[in-house]
Amino acid sequence: MLGNTIFSLLGFIVIGGIGLLHAGEDAKKNDDGFESIFDGKTLDGWEEMPSLARKAWSVVDGMIVGEGDKGRGYLTYSKNKEIANFELKFLYRFPGKGNSGVNIRARVDKTGRRKFEGYHADIGHVGIGGNVLGAWDFHTPGRREHRCFRGDSLVIGKDDKPTITPLKDAVTVKDINKGGWNELHIIVNGNRFQFFLNGKPSAEFLEHLPEAKRLHSGMIQLQLHDPGMIVHFKDIRLKLLK
Structure with missing residues (x-):
């Protein structure tokens, strides 16, 4: 017994x-399918690109800190460098002035014009302007770099001609916490790209270019743009889409 x-x-x-x-x-x-890709303690799963002698990225008090005085570059999510469709969420903060963002579907730029080519979601300190904070950039050699500022809904035709209309209920500067934490949310699915700040749409685009001119997969990279700036990131979560 x-x-x-x-x-x-x-x-x-x-x-x-x-x-x-x-x-x-x-x-x-x-339960919503998101997975944490930053452990809050180390940069495991992340790679500084290009590699710098003075490391520009570190972890302090549960957040990733990028210091512009230590070099301009990117922190790349290294566990999967061929990400196509996904949702990405994180919190970011600028203690002072700064210019940063996220490269998506990024690749090494073989033309040498830039370090990397990719679609780029821009963020910066409050006051930097709508052409940066909440905008999309097109770091893609061989095609036009269209305007897609905060509040814009852009459609790129097969002939690379843009059509821009106002984005309904778009985020404004009043919705953004100056000097504090803000939430970025990006949804990329096929040829549709959406960018949200603090739960409100910021900018979006839909591209109908021939497939040979589009980027279909690549790296996710956090950007460190300017000397003297500091940017903080935390609670970084990723959900892969089919």
Whole structure:
């Protein structure tokens, strides 16, 4: 009888341990399908590109810190460098002035014009202007760099001609926390690109260019643009879409 009791207890402990293990694994993913890609302690899973002698990126108090005086460049999510369709969310903060953003579907620029080519979601300090804060840039050699500022909905035709209309209920400067934390949310699905700030649409575009002129997959990169600037990132979450 005692043996059976001990056996039952051992079985309970083993099964319980397995359950806790799976619970720990599932904790990385939320019910909404997002997975944390920054552990809050290290830069594991991230790569500085180009590699700099003075490391411009570090982790302080649970956040990624980019320091412009240590070099201009990018912090690349290195666990998957061929990401196509996805949602990305994170919190960012500029203690002072600064210019940053996110490269998506990024690749090494073989023309040498830039370090990388890609679609670029711009962020910056409040006051930098709508052509940066909340805008899309097109760092793609061989095609036009269209305007897609905060408040714009852009459609790029097959002939590379743009059509811009106002974005309904777009975010304004009043919705952005100056010097504090703000949430960025990007949705990329096929040829549609959406950019939200603090839950409100900021800029979007839809491109109908021939497939050979479009970027279909690539890296996600956080940008460090200017000397003297500091930018903070935390709570970085990614959801891959089919």
